[in-house]
Each structure stands twice: as C-alpha cells, then as structure tokens.
Amino acid sequence: MELLSERTQPTGREIARILAGLMLALFICVMSTMIVTNALPSIVASLGGSQSEYTWLVAASLLMMTVSTPIWGRCADQFNKKTLVRSALGLFLLGSIGAGLSQSIWMLICMRGLQGIAMGGLMATTQAVIASIVPPRQSGRYSSYISLVMVVATLCGPLVGGLIVDTDWLGWRWCFFVVVPPALASLAVLQRYLHLPVHRRETRVDYLGSLLVAVTVTLLLLWVTFAGEAYAWLSWQTAAILTGTLLMGVLTVYVERRHPNPILALPVLRDRTTAWASIGSFAVGVVMFSSMVFLSQYFQLARGYSPTEAGLLSMPMLIGTAAATLAAGHLIAKFGRWKAILVAGSAVLALGLALIGRLDDAPAWTVPAAAVLVGVGIGVVIQNYVLIAQNAADPTQVGTAGATVTFFRSLGGVLGMSALGAIVTSGVGAQADLDLATLTPALREAAQASYADALGLVFVVSGAVAAVSLVAAVVIRETPLRTTVHRAKS
Structure with a gap:
C-alpha cells in the first residue's frame, strides 16, 4: 500500500531548498575526502602511524564509499528516501566527530571508513531524490549543479586542510570538526523541506x-x-x-x-543502456580521480613547481570541469538530447589526456592548456551516464540504476589510482624514496626526467582508458529523455 502526501510534486521554490540541502551535504562529504590531503603527514606523525597506515587513511573512505553505494541505492528503491538521507548524514556526523577525537591511527582509519559509508549513502540517495521530484529532461540541469558543487569541494578541500594544519591554535583534528556545523545545517534544511511519498510494503532486505x-x-x-x-x-x-x-x-x-530483492540488481545490469553507461562511468572514474592526483604530482615532481604553484596550475582543469558541467546540463535540459554531447565530451577527454602525456619537453603553459580539455571532458560526462541510465530504468528502480553507474565510477577511481600509481612507482624505481629538494642539480634533473617519463605514461594510459568512454557513448542508443517523473503507460 502506498501513502502519498497531499501534494507529491514540489514547487520550484521547494526544489531549490531541497537541492540546497543536498548540495551542502555533498559539498562537505567531498571536501572531507580532500581536506586531509595536505594534513596527512601531520596526522600520521601525531598518531605514530606508518606508511602502510598512511595509505589506509586515504583508501578507507574511498573503499567503503565504493562498496556501500549499491547497497544504499537498492535501499532507496525500497525505503523512505528522506529517512535514508538523514541516516547518511547522521553516520557522517558520527564519523567526523569520531575522527576528530581519535587517539590512535586505527581508530581514525575506522572513522574514515564510517565517513565513506555515509558518502556512499549521500551519493546514491541524492540522485534518487532528484529523480523522484523532477523529470529526467530537467535532471541534467540539477545534476550539473551537483557536479559543480563536487568540483568546488574538491578544489577547496586541500586549501582548507592546509590552512587548518598551518594554524597553530587549530590543529589537524579540526579537519574533521570543521564539517560538523554545515552537516547539521544540511540536516535541518532537509528535515524541514524534503517531503516525499512514503512507500509501505513488505520487503526482504538482502x-x-x-x-x-x-x-x-x-x-x-x-x-x-x-x-x-x-x-x-x-x-x-x-x-x-x-x-x-x-x-x-x-x-x-x-x-x-x-x-x-537483490542488492545488486542483475536485471538492471542486463539492460543494454545501463550496462554501457556503467562501462563508460568506470572509465571516467579511472581518469577523473587519477587526473586530479597525478596532475599535481606532475607539476611538482616532473616540472619542479612548489605545491602552491602546482595548485594554481591545476586550476584550469577544475574551471573547465565546472564550466562544462553547467553548459552540458543546460544544453541537455533545453534540447532533450544527450548523445552528441556525451560523444564529444568523451573525445575531448581522451584527447586532453593524450596531449598531457606527450608534452614532456613542451613549454609549461601547454600542460594547463591541455588540462582544460581534460576538465571539459570530465565535466560533460561525469553525471550524464547516471542520467541516461535512470532515464532508461523503470521509475521504481531509478535509485538502483543511478547507484549502479555511480558504483562503477567509484570502483574505477579506486582501482585506477592504485594501478596508475604502480606505473609511477615502477617507472621511477628507487628515486621514489628520494627528497628532490636535497639532491644536487644534476641528480634532481635526472629524477625529474624519470618522473616526467613515468607520469607521461600514466596520462597516455589514461587517454586509452578514456577512449573506452568514447566507445560506450557511441554504442549507447539514444532515447528521448522523459518529460515527466513517471514513465508513460504504453
């Protein structure tokens, strides 16, 4: 039996308020993953951690986000979405406070894992909520706003973390405490304005x-x-x-x-559109996360720039991502067509990555210029694979379809970072343990050349992986985006 609220379709103002609460929640979650980037050395030293535990501080949240996303997505199709969003925010608050109070490295790793579970919940349920209140043709516009928020959070995270660590009276624990007030604000906004139909049905949880x-x-x-x-x-x-x-x-x-009621809905994956969207999303995940990580390393280790200079040189890619995300979302919403945009974005992404990999001896400005192409490509494709999978899915399975595509993107990110990192380690060999600042000019130049070769290969490989997204975009059959939340009866 299904109990509906008196008015199931929210007004434009209500949608804006709901979106504000969701975007704030996503912003702090994404920022929390990046905020520790510059703080990790201080955290590990303070808690007496090792290099292996250093790695787990990064991997724990990404790993748990990846494995929990499909679970949350399935639950979004079975249970009240508002309850799930609140639960995810509650877990995030618990994980953040616990991380800030951690007295050992392994307690901190566990709290980071809890944050990752919450992030998986917010990634999956946010898409499900949007799909429940706006039709797919308009979802592109709202998804572009969310992508923009995620890009800004990715950019702000390291800057905020560095500022906190460099401020003596704060310390690294505030990297986790700082997200608590906005999380509470998001919880309050969603509690006040998010009202969705409540589905009451007997179900077996898998x-x-x-x-x-x-x-x-x-x-x-x-x-x-x-x-x-x-x-x-x-x-x-x-x-x-x-x-x-x-x-x-x-x-x-x-x-x-x-x-x-399987948690991994195989019928959804058997759908041709969702299957190819998942493959394309996996490829995008590999190159998206690796681009953000390895581009900064390229500027510092292969070109000799300082961390601040490397951050500034990475800005064009993020600006390209933000601009392309907004433009693609509005174009899709206006014309209701997505295939040409998705194909073009995938092609630009592959081209940009291949160019970076071949610019070892080119002037320094050419790398940020090529990085703009990478950013544009990422901005175009990052959310639209989710959109087309949800458009193809039955309305009762939009959460599962969206979470499945997001799951493969996250999986690609984690596997890609590790695999491409192994290419760098193999390419530089023993020089990976050297401090470039302590080397003589001749040795430093040789070490930078090794990093340039290894990181160049990483971007060439990433370009080949991005070509998989291009194949997926070409193969997927374009279907018109629905103009209503519910599928029309045949």
Missing part, C-alpha cells in the same frame, strides 16, 4: 548479498592497493586474493539471482 558484494569488492581493492608494495604482483598472495575474489564473485551472482 543482507547476505550486501555482505558478499562488500567482501568481493574489498578483496579486489586490497589486491590493487598493496600489490607491488607489500608483496609482488606475481606472488602467492596475489594468487590467493584473486582466487578469493573470483570465488566470492561467483557466490555473489549465485545468491543475487535467487533473492527477490
């Missing part, structure tokens, strides 16, 4: 499937994260982990095919 999905993905991420460091890529540890991953994957498919 607890076993949730556990199996988490274990399968976690094993794969553990392998990519630590192979080449804790053990060799070709080793018995690798064989054991990959064997375990394969077995868990087979068991997951077996369980999910037999559950009435």
Whole structure:
C-alpha cells in the first residue's frame, strides 16, 4: 500500500531548498575526502602511524564509499528516501566527530571508513531524490549543479586542510570538526523541506548479498592497493586474493539471482543502456580521480613547481570541469538530447589526456592548456551516464540504476589510482624514496626526467582508458529523455 502526501510534486521554490540541502551535504562529504590531503603527514606523525597506515587513511573512505553505494541505492528503491538521507548524514556526523577525537591511527582509519559509508549513502540517495521530484529532461540541469558543487569541494578541500594544519591554535583534528556545523545545517534544511511519498510494503532486505558484494569488492581493492608494495604482483598472495575474489564473485551472482530483492540488481545490469553507461562511468572514474592526483604530482615532481604553484596550475582543469558541467546540463535540459554531447565530451577527454602525456619537453603553459580539455571532458560526462541510465530504468528502480553507474565510477577511481600509481612507482624505481629538494642539480634533473617519463605514461594510459568512454557513448542508443517523473503507460 502506498501513502502519498497531499501534494507529491514540489514547487520550484521547494526544489531549490531541497537541492540546497543536498548540495551542502555533498559539498562537505567531498571536501572531507580532500581536506586531509595536505594534513596527512601531520596526522600520521601525531598518531605514530606508518606508511602502510598512511595509505589506509586515504583508501578507507574511498573503499567503503565504493562498496556501500549499491547497497544504499537498492535501499532507496525500497525505503523512505528522506529517512535514508538523514541516516547518511547522521553516520557522517558520527564519523567526523569520531575522527576528530581519535587517539590512535586505527581508530581514525575506522572513522574514515564510517565517513565513506555515509558518502556512499549521500551519493546514491541524492540522485534518487532528484529523480523522484523532477523529470529526467530537467535532471541534467540539477545534476550539473551537483557536479559543480563536487568540483568546488574538491578544489577547496586541500586549501582548507592546509590552512587548518598551518594554524597553530587549530590543529589537524579540526579537519574533521570543521564539517560538523554545515552537516547539521544540511540536516535541518532537509528535515524541514524534503517531503516525499512514503512507500509501505513488505520487503526482504538482502543482507547476505550486501555482505558478499562488500567482501568481493574489498578483496579486489586490497589486491590493487598493496600489490607491488607489500608483496609482488606475481606472488602467492596475489594468487590467493584473486582466487578469493573470483570465488566470492561467483557466490555473489549465485545468491543475487535467487533473492527477490537483490542488492545488486542483475536485471538492471542486463539492460543494454545501463550496462554501457556503467562501462563508460568506470572509465571516467579511472581518469577523473587519477587526473586530479597525478596532475599535481606532475607539476611538482616532473616540472619542479612548489605545491602552491602546482595548485594554481591545476586550476584550469577544475574551471573547465565546472564550466562544462553547467553548459552540458543546460544544453541537455533545453534540447532533450544527450548523445552528441556525451560523444564529444568523451573525445575531448581522451584527447586532453593524450596531449598531457606527450608534452614532456613542451613549454609549461601547454600542460594547463591541455588540462582544460581534460576538465571539459570530465565535466560533460561525469553525471550524464547516471542520467541516461535512470532515464532508461523503470521509475521504481531509478535509485538502483543511478547507484549502479555511480558504483562503477567509484570502483574505477579506486582501482585506477592504485594501478596508475604502480606505473609511477615502477617507472621511477628507487628515486621514489628520494627528497628532490636535497639532491644536487644534476641528480634532481635526472629524477625529474624519470618522473616526467613515468607520469607521461600514466596520462597516455589514461587517454586509452578514456577512449573506452568514447566507445560506450557511441554504442549507447539514444532515447528521448522523459518529460515527466513517471514513465508513460504504453
């Protein structure tokens, strides 16, 4: 039985208020992942952590966000979305306060994992809420606003974190406390203005499937994260982990095919549009996260710029992302067509990455110029794969479809960062442990050349991965975007 509120379609003003609350929540979540970038050395030193634990401080939140996103997405199709958003915000508050109060490195890692679970919830439920209150043709515009917020949060995170750490009377713990007030404000706004139809139906939650999905993905991420460091890529540890991953994957498919409400909805993945959108989104995840991480390293380690200069030189890419996100969203909303825009964005993305990889001896200004192309490509495709999957899905499964595509993007990001990082480590060899500032000019020049070659290869490989997104965009059959929230009856 379904109980509806008196007015199920919110007004334009109500949508704006709901969107403001959702964007604030997403802003602080994304910023919380980036805010520790400049603070990590101080945090690890303060809590007595090692290099391995340093890695886990970064990986914990991304890993848990990745494995939890499809779970939240499935729940968004079964339970009250407002309750889920509030739950995700509550978990985020708990994780942030716990992280700020942590007395050991492993307590902090656990709290970062809790933050990641909350981030997965907000990523999945935000898309589901938007799909529930506006038709797909208008979703492009609102999704572009969300993408813009995520870009700004990515940019602000390291700057805010560096400022906090450099301020003696604050300290690194405020990197986590600082997000608490805006999280509470977001919770208050959504509590006041978010009113969605309440669905009351008997359902079985797929607890076993949730556990199996988490274990399968976690094993794969553990392998990519630590192979080449804790053990060799070709080793018995690798064989054991990959064997375990394969077995868990087979068991997951077996369980999910037999559950009435599977957490990983295989029928959704069998849809041609959603399948190709997931493949394209995976490729975008690989190049999106790696571009942000490795471009800064390129400027510092291959070109010799300071961290501040590297941040300024990275700005054109983020500006390109922001501008393209808004432009693509408005064009899709205006014309109701997306295929040409998606194909063009994927092509520009692949071209920009390939150009960066071939600019070793070119003037310094050419790299930021090529990075603009990368930013434009990311801005065009990042949310539109989610949009077209939701447009193709049954209205009762928009949360699952959107979360599935987002899941593969996050998975691509985590796996891509680890795999491409291994290329850099392999390329520079022992020089990875050197402090370039302490080297003689001749040795420093040789080390920078090694980094330039290794990072150049990373961007060339990323360009090839981006070409996968281009293939997906070409292959997906374009269908008109719905102009109503619900699918028309045939």
